[in-house]
Amino acid sequence: MATLAAHLDRPSAPAEQPHGLGLTYHRLMLVMLLFVGVTLVIVGRLAMLQLFTDRGAAAQLANPLLPPRGDIVDRNGVPLARTIQAWSIGARPREIIGDRRDLARRLSQLIPERSAAQFYALLSDRRSFVYLTRPASPELVTAVNGLGEPGIVFSREPERLYPQTALAGHVIGWTDTGGRGIGGMEKALQSRLMDPAHRGNPVALSIDSRVQAVMESELSTAVTSMSAEGGTGIVLDVRTGEVIAMASAPTFNPNDAGRYGRDALLNRATVSVYELGSTFKPITVAAAMEAGVITSMRQTWDASAPIPIGRFQIHDDHPMGRALTVPELMVHSSNIATARVADAMGPERMQTAFRTLGFNAMVPIEIGERGRTLWPRDWGRATVMTSGFGHGIAVTPLHLAIAYATLVNGGIYRPATLMRVAPGQAAQGRRVYSEATSYRIRQLLRLVVMRGTGRNANAPGFRVGGKTGTAEKVSNAGGYNRSVNVSTFAGVFPMDAPRYVVLVMIDAPRGTAANSGVTTAAWTAAPVVSRVISRTGPLLGIIPDLNRDIPTSELMPPVAAAAAGH
Amino acid sequence: MMAGGFRPVGWVAALGAAALGCYMLSLRVASERADLARLDRKIVATQQSIRSLQTEVGTRSRIPQLEDWNEEVLALAAPGADQFVSANVSLARFDLRAPQPTDPAEIRLASAESAAPAPHQAAPAPAASVQRAVAAPAPAAAPQAQVRRASLDVGAPAPAPAKARTEAPRERARLAPAPIRTATAPERRDAAPVRTASNDERRRPAAAPASTRNAAAPERRREAVLVRTAAAQPPRARPAAALVPTRAAATARPARAAGARSLLDGRTRRELGDRARGERQRGTRD
Numbered sequence: 001m002a003t004l005a006a007h008l009d010r011p012s013a014p015a016e017q018p019h020g021l022g023l024t025y026h027r028l029m030l031v032m033l034l035f036v037g038v039t040l041v042i043v044g045r046l047a048m049l050q051l052f053t054d055r056g057a058a059a060q061l062a063n064p065l066l067p068p069r070g071d072i073v074d075r076n077g078v079p080l081a082r083t084i085q086a087w088s089i090g091a092r093p094r095e096i097i098g099d100r101r102d103l104a105r106r107l108s109q110l111i112p113e114r115s116a117a118q119f120y121a122l123l124s125d126r127r128s129f130v131y132l133t134r135p136a137s138p139e140l141v142t143a144v145n146g147l148g149e150p151g152i153v154f155s156r157e158p159e160r161l162y163p164q165t166a167l168a169g170h171v172i173g174w175t176d177t178g179g180r181g182i183g184g185m186e187k188a189l190q191s192r193l194m195d196p197a198h199r200g201n202p203v204a205l206s207i208d209s210r211v212q213a214v215m216e217s218e219l220s221t222a223v224t225s226m227s228a229e230g231g232t233g234i235v236l237d238v239r240t241g242e243v244i245a246m247a248s249a250p251t252f253n254p255n256d257a258g259r260y261g262r263d264a265l266l267n268r269a270t271v272s273v274y275e276l277g278s279t280f281k282p283i284t285v286a287a288a289m290e291a292g293v294i295t296s297m298r299q300t301w302d303a304s305a306p307i308p309i310g311r312f313q314i315h316d317d318h319p320m321g322r323a324l325t326v327p328e329l330m331v332h333s334s335n336i337a338t339a340r341v342a343d344a345m346g347p348e349r350m351q352t353a354f355r356t357l358g359f360n361a362m363v364p365i366e367i368g369e370r371g372r373t374l375w376p377r378d379w380g381r382a383t384v385m386t387s388g389f390g391h392g393i394a395v396t397p398l399h400l401a402i403a404y405a406t407l408v409n410g411g412i413y414r415p416a417t418l419m420r421v422a423p424g425q426a427a428q429g430r431r432v433y434s435e436a437t438s439y440r441i442r443q444l445l446r447l448v449v450m451r452g453t454g455r456n457a458n459a460p461g462f463r464v465g466g467k468t469g470t471a472e473k474v475s476n477a478g479g480y481n482r483s484v485n486v487s488t489f490a491g492v493f494p495m496d497a498p499r500y501v502v503l504v505m506i507d508a509p510r511g512t513a514a515n516s517g518v519t520t521a522a523w524t525a526a527p528v529v530s531r532v533i534s535r536t537g538p539l540l541g542i543i544p545d546l547n548r549d550i551p552t553s554e555l556m557p558p559v560a561a562a563a564a565g566h
Numbered sequence: 567m568m569a570g571g572f573r574p575v576g577w578v579a580a581l582g583a584a585a586l587g588c589y590m591l592s593l594r595v596a597s598e599r600a601d602l603a604r605l606d607r608k609i610v611a612t613q614q615s616i617r618s619l620q621t622e623v624g625t626r627s628r629i630p631q632l633e634d635w636n637e638e639v640l641a642l643a644a645p646g647a648d649q650f651v652s653a654n655v656s657l658a659r660f661d662l663r664a665p666q667p668t669d670p671a672e673i674r675l676a677s678a679e680s681a682a683p684a685p686h687q688a689a690p691a692p693a694a695s696v697q698r699a700v701a702a703p704a705p706a707a708a709p710q711a712q713v714r715r716a717s718l719d720v721g722a723p724a725p726a727p728a729k730a731r732t733e734a735p736r737e738r739a740r741l742a743p744a745p746i747r748t749a750t751a752p753e754r755r756d757a758a759p760v761r762t763a764s765n766d767e768r769r770r771p772a773a774a775p776a777s778t779r780n781a782a783a784p785e786r787r788r789e790a791v792l793v794r795t796a797a798a799q800p801p802r803a804r805p806a807a808a809l810v811p812t813r814a815a816a817t818a819r820p821a822r823a824a825g826a827r828s829l830l831d832g833r834t835r836r837e838l839g840d841r842a843r844g845e846r847q848r849g850t851r852d
Contacts, residue, residue: 032574032578036582036585039585040585043589047592050596161625163625164628164629164630165625165628209629210629216630217630217633459647460647461646461647461650535644538645538650543650544646544650545647545650545652546648
């Protein structure tokens with residue numbers, strides 16, 4: 001059939017010439033359409049790529065403005081810790097083409113930290129890459145680049161920089177070369193600082209760098225001039241528990257923390273525990289007022305003779321030899337009268353008084369460097385009496401600062417914090433003392449500065465109140481060393497509306513010209529508090545006013561009578 | 567047929583043009599995007615350099631460094647409690663500008679009267695002259711005249727003698743020749759005023775003008791203007807100043823002899839004393 005058809009078709013083949021041409025056209029058309037189609041597909045694909053590729057995500061992944069580790073700033077936004085791109089200089093020993101000895105010699109001229117021999121050893125290393133120095137200054141990079149050795153490579157690496165150098169070193173802490181927080185807030189905030197969602201925003205601490213600087217400079221001046229072992233200074237906001245300044249002397253520079261010894265790295269404000277002496281007396285008095293043991297400011301407590309307790313005696317530095325009222329007890333800082341108050345309180349109530357202030361636990365603050373307090377095991381009569389004036393129980397200076405904030409702020413205990421607290425966001429706190437007790441303590445503390453042992457802490461116009469505390473230090477051999485003191489002044493200002501606790505403790509000051517040879521708190525710590533308050537008061541928004549004060553006249557008669565009889 | 571034959575070519579051309587158009591568009595968009603990305607990178611680089619520069623500035627001006635500089639060079643100290651002013655009234659104490667003729671009279675009236683305490687404490691001779699002097703203008707002159715004169719006392723002790731000197735021609739014209747004579751006498755030159763000065767230097771300038779005023783009472787207004795111009799000169803520019811108190815004292819002397827007692831009655835004296843006391847309590851400007 002097919003052959004037949006072929007046969008039949010053959011004669012008509014020439015006649016179909018135009019038909020064959022049409023077929024060719026069609027085929028050509030098909031091929032062309034194919035090309036056009038392919039082009040269209042490619043164009044369409046390109047358009048799709050162009051239109052629907054999400055560039056935003058890619059840009060965000062490698063956002064160059066997002067620091068590898070979040071910044072830390074103070075409460076006013078002053079940078080305390082930043083991560084910068086620092087240069088590092090390395091070498092690929094196998095790719096070095098110049099003379100290694102000559103190169104090592106020239107390197108050691110530029111980088112004196114290492115000798116030529118050490119550089120030679122590095123350059124001859126078998127490893128493929130060695131660091132020559134990091135971080136390196138841009139000048140050094142330029143100079144080393146000028147050596148023209150292709151085996152030396154430069155790279156930029158993130159480096160943690162503390163622009164304020166030693167300022168608030170104990171609070172900020174420091175990081176290792178790998179960028180992990182080692183101490184202070186760097187460690188406490190490690191996850192927050194590395195969190196990609198948050199690290200773009202700096203973390204604001206409660207520290208005010210200006211106040212911190214003043215505190216550090218005054219403290220280090222005092223510690224140096226009195227040849228003391230160390231010291232600490234704290235400024236605490238009584239309303240929020242924010243730590244405005246926390247200094248510890250000697251200090252260290254977190255940019256180069258590895259160079260310092262344990263003594264400098266030690267944060268004496270939160271780690272070291274001390275028997276803080278007479279600064280405990282207001283706590284005892286307040287607790288006794290709350291417990292109803294002290295009912296009146298005219299009630300007297302016998303201080304006529306030392307109290308014998310076992311092997312030793314409780315005695316006064318300035319024996320009055322008679323019964324004292326509570327204002328007199330504070331003004332003359334009488335151990336005997338305070339011991340009698342504590343004795344009347346009894347062990348349970350005294351323990352409760354200290355427990356409610358957290359003296360039996362580590363101090364509540366973010367940083368990890370916190371010391372365990374020395375809480376007496378046996379609350380015998382002697383312990384109760386001595387704890388009333390701050391012996392036999394050892395707490396950190398920050399514990400005491402929190403306790404003073406509680407005493408004067410109306411009686412609300414709030415934990416300390418190193419994070420900035422937004423206005424109105426302060427911790428709820430819990431009530432420890434009544435408003436009336438708090439007010440009375442404020443009057444008493446002001447009286448101590450106006451008429452008592454704390455006169456040197458006064459700063460004109462700032463209405464300073466506070467209490468001195470001179471404790472004898474426990475010697476290595478055991479027992480107290482009378483000549484070595486821990487001198488503390490816990491101050492509060494302004495007393496008519498308390499805002500800040502300023503606490504200064506000087507550890508083992510020696511008698512020098514700076515303190516007229518007297519190592520008690522009145523001559524060591526109190527003047528520092530006075531200077532710090534006069535310098536920082538206006539910065540903290542407290543305008544000195546000579547015409548304002550907390551009324552203390554109702555407490556005056558008992559003290560005036562005492563002064564007359566003295 | 568021809569049109570039919572070229573139609574596919576037309577199609578192809580149209581398609582090619584469309585494809586080319588699409589491609590051009592895409593190219594254009596791509597280049598715009600590249601520009602944007604370049605700008606973004608530039609912004610990022612700028613922000614990074616801003617950050618690094620801020621870090622550098624912040625590090626160089628770190629607070630411990632500033633404090634070191636302050637200790638070494640600037641020696642600035644924190645303001646004391648008395649340097650803060652709480653109210654406008656206490657701020658007025660610090661008004662130290664030069665007194666103007668248009669100033670209200672009250673304050674200077676008060677300081678003019680500071681001459682009055684002299685009778686109570688100073689030596690009798692100058693005291694009498696002062697009393698006389700202050701009392702004399704009281705009934706005759708307008709209050710502001712007293713006031714202007716007194717403004718000299720406020721400025722500095724030196725202008726007072728100068729004032730006396732400027733008045734000299736007029737005085738000489740009207741006064742008896744006696745004062746002039748005493749002024750030239752060398753012994754007399756440092757008689758009375760020196761004694762007054764040693765008694766109380768604050769009172770001396772007040773005493774001198776007071777005595778001259780006694781002499782030149784009718785022309786008080788013009789004289790006051792002259793006085794101010796004299797006071798405006800620096801004290802050292804007047805070499806003859808030393809002579810003046812002498813003459814002032816000399817003129818005062820006859821005045822005292824004449825009628826101090828009669829002109830200063832008890833009531834005036836009491837008033838003067840009250841004012842002076844009030845002024846002392848408020849705290850004088852000099």
